[in-house]
């Protein structure tokens with residue numbers, strides 16, 4: 001899987017913190033000083049999908065392999081990065097290699113009064129200005145990518161309305177990174193107490209998935225494991241087969257397909273076949289989101 005999402009923003013905006021929260025473990029070094037990150041950190045993040053659990057429940061196969069997308073934690077950009085300022089050329093080069101951008105903007109204040117002071121390279125908190133600074137650098141470097149904005153706020157500001165002139169996902173990256181030690185259930189309960197109903201991390205992952213133009217195909221390999229595969233919209237059956245196994249593209253004969261909805265309402269493969277809800281498709285078939293496929297080779 002080669003598609004990737006880059007985490008981009010000013011130094012000290014919380015990029016590595018968000019990356020760690022996404023990966024649910026500490027991989028990237030986080031520091032209160034700018035340029036903690038020089039070499040990009042790379043990790044594959046699991047894509048949450050309740051359909052995987054449903055298919056597992058119906059088929060009785062407990063081993064589940066979720067789809068993954070690659071996130072890359074990139075060093076911070078500063079004004080005049082395109083002229084090489086602050087190793088800008090090197091870092092812009094890393095951004096060139098990704099397919100879409102999660103642009104993180106700092107809204108958390110952290111002066112010495114609230115514990116450890118975390119300097120802001122532009123000296124004060126101003127999300128709109130910060131976005132413009134980074135976007136201008138991207139533009140001057142000729143980088144155009146699908147992007148989403150993530151506003152990194154203090155824990156106490158999670159319910160605050162920031163009234164910004166762009167769409168964004170609000171998160172407290174530090175809190176989410178700290179919560180990653182807890183079980184998923186405990187995390188949800190804790191966030192609920194803070195008034196956060198939907199996991200911002202899940203939202204970021206799902207929106208990123210859309211930015212990459214990915215849909216999900218499921219396979220139930222030999223009755224052993226259920227796997228969700230990320231594939232580009234418009235992929236043919238043979239392309240999907242090749243992803244499952246490199247040999248499968250050549251050896252492909254046909255595929256048996258059932259939609260997730262039919263699979264559920266007919267209680268699995270057997271019921272779906274009996275009701276005539278499974279189809280045989282050929283090499284040129286365009287895979288749809290939620291297709292459950294079995295490749296015949």
Ligand SMILES: Nc1nc2c(ncn2[C@@H]2O[C@H](COP(=O)(O)OP(=O)(O)OP(=O)(O)O)[C@@H](O)[C@H]2O)c(=O)[nH]1
Pocket residue numbers: 009010011012013014015016017018029030031032033034035036037038075076108109110118152153154155171172173174175
């Ligand atoms: N209070 C608070 N601090 C945060 C939050 N997110 C990150 N920080 C802190 O901000 C500092 C910078 O975080 P990093 O994740 O290293 O930031 P970065 O964008 O990766 O920084 P560079 O790699 O240096 O560009 C660290 O001290 C973090 O603990 C937040 O939501 N609230």
Ligand SMILES: [Mg+2]
Pocket residue numbers: 015016017029030036037073074075
């Ligand atoms: Mg970093």
